[in-house]
Structure formats: structure tokens, C-alpha cells
Amino acid sequence: MTTRRDSSLFQTSPSLIITRRQTLALGAGLTALAAGLPRLAGAQTSLKVEGGEIKPIPIAIPNFVPGTPADGEVAAGVTQVITNNLRRSGLFIPIDQAAYLEKITNIDVPPQFQSWRAINAQALVTGRITRQPDGRLKAEFRLWDIFSGQQQTGHQYFTAAEFWRRIAHIISDQVYERLTGEKGYFDTRIVFVDESGAKDRRVKRLAIMDQDGANVRYLTRGEDLVLTPRFSPSTQEITYMAFGQGDPRVLLYNIETGQRETVGNFPGMTFAPRFSPDGQRVIMSLQQGGNANLFVMDLRSKSTTRLTDTPAIDTSPCYSPDGSRICFESDRGGKQQIYVMSAGGGPAQRISFGEGNYSTPVWSPRNDFIAFTKQGGGSFAIGIMKPDGSGERILTSGFHNEGPTFAPNGRVLMFFRDTGAGPALYTVDVTGRNEQRVPTPSFASDPAWSPLLS
Incomplete structure (x- = not known):
């Protein structure tokens, strides 16, 4: 020195x-x-x-x-x-x-x-x-x-x-x-779905960028439809869905090497894969007939365990920061609501009780909130509630807001908004203040925030 x-x-x-x-x-x-x-x-x-x-x-x-x-x-x-x-x-x-x-x-x-x-x-x-x-x-x-x-x-x-x-x-x-007095979130990246081309022939590519919109890099070329990318806790791997040849696939993408690995080819539709906090498992929703249930796959052994077994649609699972619990959305009560259960399965507790439908729940890294999309009254809102369902608060609402993801310090949310022409990315503070658009080269949806890189 x-x-x-x-x-x-x-x-x-x-x-x-x-x-x-x-x-x-x-x-x-x-x-x-x-x-x-x-x-x-x-x-x-x-x-x-x-x-x-x-x-x-x-x-x-x-x-x-x-x-x-x-x-x-x-x-x-x-x-x-x-x-x-x-x-x-x-x-x-x-x-x-x-x-x-x-x-x-x-x-x-x-x-x-x-x-x-x-x-x-x-x-x-x-x-x-x-x-x-x-x-x-x-x-x-x-x-x-x-x-x-x-x-x-x-x-x-x-x-x-x-x-x-x-x-x-x-x-x-x-x-x-x-x-x-809080950790920052600037040395992070965002993985998202880049959308370009005519509205009826939209090309969707997996892309990654710095949290401020700089250094955009494309990870796929657009041959397959890609959805719901999510970061591994290690920040070097992404899991996502791909629709192309045959059944939908859940893939792992290594940012370091560019290598792809198929987690599994599952019969029927596969939805919303997401890593466990230790990076050793991927939880997802598999459609079987008219219903969908939650499954978890061990990435080392490739063994799959069924977590729910109901005549309903259970999807969008997300682990709590310590990996002990899962939040997810389900229509088992007649319409989409948010439920919480043990990570190993078992009884689930409903935590959302407001008017409208609740979807895309995601647990805060600080374990203080669960963010969600709420649909009702002709609009889509992004909100947060405590993990027991109390303290619900709407942060922003509009024609179509969806897909919240937390910054690693738990203070800021990113989501996408589509007002008709195409989707764009936005951030908002957990207090509901400071809403801002995040620049992207084209339309953009399905953002996921990485952990801190440093």
C-alpha cells in the first residue's frame, strides 16, 4: 500500500x-x-x-x-x-x-x-x-x-x-x-427478458445488465421463448424457463462460462423456477392436467420431491431467506391468493385477504416483507405485506404492473409495467417513494435482482 x-x-x-x-x-x-x-x-x-x-x-x-x-x-x-x-x-x-x-x-x-x-x-x-x-x-x-x-x-x-x-x-x-447504516445495492446486476420486434411477433431474449441499465449483454439469441429468469445466491448462475422444441424446459445458465444445462424436461407445463437460498435446489410449479403443484429438485442428485397435492393451481414459489418456509400463490380458495408453508411441504396458511387477486409473491432478503402483484378494479398494483399477512401496503398501481423483485438490501423493488405499447422496468422504494424508470435498449419484463457482487 x-x-x-x-x-x-x-x-x-x-x-x-x-x-x-x-x-x-x-x-x-x-x-x-x-x-x-x-x-x-x-x-x-x-x-x-x-x-x-x-x-x-x-x-x-x-x-x-x-x-x-x-x-x-x-x-x-x-x-x-x-x-x-x-x-x-x-x-x-x-x-x-x-x-x-x-x-x-x-x-x-x-x-x-x-x-x-x-x-x-x-x-x-x-x-x-x-x-x-x-x-x-x-x-x-x-x-x-x-x-x-x-x-x-x-x-x-x-x-x-x-x-x-x-x-x-x-x-x-x-x-x-x-x-x-444499511448495505448498498449498486454493485449488482439485473437479469431480465428483452422484448423486441412487432407486438404480434415479439422476440424475447434473456439479457443481463448493471442495476442502472448499463453494460447490457444478451444471453440467448431469441430462438426460444424465455420466461421468469432468477439468480442463484452465488450470482454466477441463472435459472429460467424456455419454450421451444418439445416440452417447456427449466434451464441453468452459467454467466461465467455461458454453458447451459437442462434441469429437467417435464411433461406438461413448467412454471416459475427459483433457487433455494443455499443454491442447491430449484423449486418450481408443474402442471398436471387441470391443476399445478409445487415440486423441488435437488440439483446434485436430480431427485424431485412433490410439495403440494391439491386440485388447484399452486405456482410462483419463493423461499424465505433462511430457507425454512415458502410463499406461493394458489387459487385453492377460489381465486389467487398468497400462502405460506414449510419448505418441506405440509399445511399452508393463507396470508392475503384483501379485495382482488394476489400473485407473484417474493420474500424480502431482510425477512420483513413479502412483495406481490395485486389485480383488482381494472388495475395491477405492486405491494408488500409482512410474512404473517399484516401491514399490507400498496406501493404503486397502474394499468399493468407485475413481477416484483427485491434489491439485496430489501429497501428497493424493481418490477415491470406495460401500458400498451410494451413493458418497461421500474424501481420503487418500499415506502412507496421514488418511483423511477430503468433504461433498457428495448421493451423489458420479468426482472430479477442479483445479490451483491462484492
Whole structure:
């Protein structure tokens, strides 16, 4: 680790270990060195809730300082990605750079805190991007509390130059966590169904992108109809349905290698495969005659266990974070409702009792909510309720909203909305605030949020 003139700004800690799986997920090598500081008792800046309203934090993010003029473009790009991430979260208000009174030229020197207080900044992010002799980028940042005049955290990373956006997401997560007390969600990816072409001849391809819509990559070519992609807890595998030749198939796709594996060719229709939290099993719904029941397959032995046996349609199963329970939708009571049962099967408890139909339940990673799609009164709504069914709250509603998926910190939901022309992806906070569209190259549906990559 490089020696600095003021050792109080950075403290040495053990290197972060990046596994081979994580490294390959980047597409090449990423080595990270981190120098983290403990939380400072004197730091005053944090997210505030007043009268039930969240008060976003005014934060200043000057352009990262380039190590050389040639690093200027990347430095500005990193700054912009961090700014966009924090703004889109709805928890921060980045201050316009035109208002800055101090120009940051050396991040090793403490900033002029009075200049930042004068523009009402509560937090300040400073950083530097330097290209190393071997071509890698060295990214450094510091987060300052303007009230206390102290550094809250500081880290440095080394990465191949093409992965500068990934570093910007990691820095965004560090800032988010330090100021909100919750894990971030920016260093993540979204797998979704890309839809292009005429409405009556729509081509559906499996695609993956960063959570902000960048770095879109297509995983299938469109020969088969693909539906309901879902991430493995390892983030390197996806399970999804494919309709093409013969019976519908449940497939595993390895993001690292591009290899596909058929989990099983099942008679009749197969719906909504999803991984267990340990990644060792896939749960799904299999149609047999006029009804559908839940089955789970062990991916090692390929043995299948039946979990429900009713003359109804049971589908869209999802595990609780600890893997002990399952939520699913069923029309066993006459219309679609949400039920919860043990992961091994047995009696199921109905938890939804409002007007309309409930579908596509998904358990929050924090185990505090189950999200759902609710249909009634000519509209589709995205909502949440506690796992016992209490506290139901609608977050957003419209002509056709469907398919919620949680960010790994459980604070944000992504879903798709189709207003007639074609579907698009949106995010909304679990409070119902800050609804935003996520950019995609074409129409997009069936999103699934990955765990944190780092």
C-alpha cells in the first residue's frame, strides 16, 4: 500500500479477498486493497426521518482528481456514476457542482469544511483515479462529515481499466452504507427478458445488465421463448424457463462460462423456477392436467420431491431467506391468493385477504416483507405485506404492473409495467417513494435482482 503524507487519512487493514468466482464475474482480474476506518463517534451526518418523511442528505461529489490528464475522462465517468447512483436512491441530494466554493485538487489534504458548510453540504466525497504502469486503474476515495470535520471512511481499489464502472458502484455502496447504516445495492446486476420486434411477433431474449441499465449483454439469441429468469445466491448462475422444441424446459445458465444445462424436461407445463437460498435446489410449479403443484429438485442428485397435492393451481414459489418456509400463490380458495408453508411441504396458511387477486409473491432478503402483484378494479398494483399477512401496503398501481423483485438490501423493488405499447422496468422504494424508470435498449419484463457482487 502506498505511503501517504498524512497517515491519519487512511489506516492500513488486510487486503480484501476476491474469490476466483467474483473475479471471473468481472470478466478478468480484479484485485482490491482496502483501507477502512472505523465509524467515528463524532460524525453527525446520517439519514434522518422527520414526521414520517425521509430527509435526503445533501452531498457534494466533486469530480475525482485525475492522476494524469489522460485519466480525466475516466475520473469524470466514475464521479458521474456515483452521483447518479446516490441521486436515484432518493436518499441523497447531490449538490450542483456550479455551487462549489472549493476546487478539490489534492485528496490527501483535508477540505476547507467552511466552504462546504456554506453551500449546505452535509457530506463530501473526494477521490482520485490514477493509471498504474501495468495499465490498471487505482481508485481512491474519502467520505467526509462536514459537520464534524472528520473523515468517515476511505478506501482504495485496483482494477483493470475496463471495469471502472464497477469500482464506481462499489464506492457508491460504501458511501450509502456509511451514511444510511444499511448495505448498498449498486454493485449488482439485473437479469431480465428483452422484448423486441412487432407486438404480434415479439422476440424475447434473456439479457443481463448493471442495476442502472448499463453494460447490457444478451444471453440467448431469441430462438426460444424465455420466461421468469432468477439468480442463484452465488450470482454466477441463472435459472429460467424456455419454450421451444418439445416440452417447456427449466434451464441453468452459467454467466461465467455461458454453458447451459437442462434441469429437467417435464411433461406438461413448467412454471416459475427459483433457487433455494443455499443454491442447491430449484423449486418450481408443474402442471398436471387441470391443476399445478409445487415440486423441488435437488440439483446434485436430480431427485424431485412433490410439495403440494391439491386440485388447484399452486405456482410462483419463493423461499424465505433462511430457507425454512415458502410463499406461493394458489387459487385453492377460489381465486389467487398468497400462502405460506414449510419448505418441506405440509399445511399452508393463507396470508392475503384483501379485495382482488394476489400473485407473484417474493420474500424480502431482510425477512420483513413479502412483495406481490395485486389485480383488482381494472388495475395491477405492486405491494408488500409482512410474512404473517399484516401491514399490507400498496406501493404503486397502474394499468399493468407485475413481477416484483427485491434489491439485496430489501429497501428497493424493481418490477415491470406495460401500458400498451410494451413493458418497461421500474424501481420503487418500499415506502412507496421514488418511483423511477430503468433504461433498457428495448421493451423489458420479468426482472430479477442479483445479490451483491462484492
